[in-house]
Amino acid sequence: MSILTASNLVSFIDELPKNLTYNYIHQKNKGLIRIVGIDCPEGPIRIKRWTPSNGKSEITASEESISSQMIWRIANALKPNLPINVDRLFGGSYNTRSVLESLLAHTPQFYYCYPGRIENNTFNINVRKGHKYLLWLPNEPHNLGEIVETKTEQVISEIPSQSAIYESLTLPKQGNKELNSESKMRHAQIQIALFMIGKQLGYKTWINQNSQAIIYQNKKLNEYEDVLASLKNKTLFIPYKEAVECALPIDCIWFKNEIIMPGVIEIEDSIGIQSGLIRMKNFQNKIPLLQTRYIIVTADDERGKVLQEANKEQFISLNTRFFSYSAVEELYSLCQRRKLSGITEEFLDCFMEKVVDNSKSKFIP
CATH class of the missing domain: 3.40.91 (Restriction Endonuclease)
Structure with missing residues (x-):
């Protein structure tokens, strides 16, 4: 499989047990996620999220939705062994983007990684540790329900992409x-x-x-x-x-x-x-x-x-x-x-x- 659809991603997440809570990839985020319901084949996915250290609980958390549109956007961006920056993909929009990223990371075909980041200065080019990326490795599955970091030799040039400009x-x-x-x-x-x-x-x-x-x-x-x-x-x-x-x-x-x-x-x-x-x-x-x-x-x-x-x-x-x-x-x-x-x-x-x-x-x- 080299092309993913929204229904593929929804089916991956649907395999996760619904009676468990899930962590975010980023360890500084102490929030918890629970899957409330999934509308197959293409979503939406209904979730609750809360942060116990802030005095919140599942009972007080409101139900939120990860839309089919959002799932399709990430499905279209994913390619085997090609890291994607989920925040950049969604341009900061969709406040459940980190939830979707984290749920995918709990499924066997997805890992998170930190590719090298190219810094292009006036006189030299340096490669430093980059930001968090999601990586699809369909031929190297890990255990369901675990979040696994993988190492990658890839480096990313994080120069912002050029936008299309429409004048008057x-x-x-x-x-x-x-x-x-x-x-x-x-x-x-x-x-x-x-x-x-x-x-x-x-x-x-x-x-x-x-x-x-x-x-x-x-x-x-x-x-x-x-x-x-x-x-x-x-x-x-x-x-x-x-x-x-x-x-x-x-x-x-x-x-x-x-x-x-x-x-x-x-x-x-x-x-x-x-x-x-x-x-x-x-x-x-x-x-x-x-x-x-x-x-x-x-x-x-x-x-x-x-x-x-x-x-x-x-x-x-x-x-x-x-x-x-x-x-x-x-x-x-x-x-x-x-x-x-x-x-x-x-x-x-x-x-x-x-x-x-x-x-x-x-x-x-």
């Missing part, structure tokens, strides 16, 4: 109504990131007509040179006139030259994943011989939903890729910091995951 952004009005909800703003940010990624990779980008009026850096998206004003005259569509109408509502389409389409992209929340797949499938039906990537872009913790929907029989032929928000912004941040050149289309595949079981259809390339 204004959503268009719909009638007299401003479209300024958090979800619509997030959708627009990701759409801009995809456009900017495409621009640096030398692509022209189709942005659906509802989004072309978004104002970015005091300029409408449809006023940018690399945003296509129309699809009707694209050489690729000349033999497939009906494909144009199916392409118009798609969030983003990348074009390279006149005959290559590196990606057909839908940006969706959990409710819209199936509708995004339907739009891409309708497009594929009109231009079936096209070689491209059909891509769902959504939040990291929606991976399971993408996998579930993309593997339905009617969508198998899309061979859908999952392009998480964090992966989009990692690539966008790289494009902002570096002038990429000589990049092949396969470079994109490093940031996406194929989520379709290819054994289900012999027609998937």
Whole structure:
């Protein structure tokens, strides 16, 4: 197993006895944790926590919840033999993050460790003892219910990662109504990131007509040179006139030259994943011989939903890729910091995951 899901982590924790209390990894934290209940397969996990030295008890402790979203985020970050800093992963949010980390550390496949920390000074580089990290070692299990430290020769550069930066952004009005909800703003940010990624990779980008009026850096998206004003005259569509109408509502389409389409992209929340797949499938039906990537872009913790929907029989032929928000912004941040050149289309595949079981259809390339 090289990829974990939320259901994997929940099942690991579900093996812990519910009649026991559990300690935190950090010895200075004298608190206790008890598992109250677990909703399988993906959570939430209900817990109580209290610190006896502060006069607290389980009776007075309130019940708290570790959400499925939180579990999915850590599942997506875990890789075999790769230490992760849980506090940094959650950016200081989620006040039960140390509880989840500690419960995982009590299960056989997880250890804690202190990788070396690189200090880069002006004249030399030193390696010092670093912060606490969680480490997944699936082939070296320890006893259930124990917390075990392991030694590692790995060293970590703790230079903060570069963030994706969105400058002045204004959503268009719909009638007299401003479209300024958090979800619509997030959708627009990701759409801009995809456009900017495409621009640096030398692509022209189709942005659906509802989004072309978004104002970015005091300029409408449809006023940018690399945003296509129309699809009707694209050489690729000349033999497939009906494909144009199916392409118009798609969030983003990348074009390279006149005959290559590196990606057909839908940006969706959990409710819209199936509708995004339907739009891409309708497009594929009109231009079936096209070689491209059909891509769902959504939040990291929606991976399971993408996998579930993309593997339905009617969508198998899309061979859908999952392009998480964090992966989009990692690539966008790289494009902002570096002038990429000589990049092949396969470079994109490093940031996406194929989520379709290819054994289900012999027609998937």
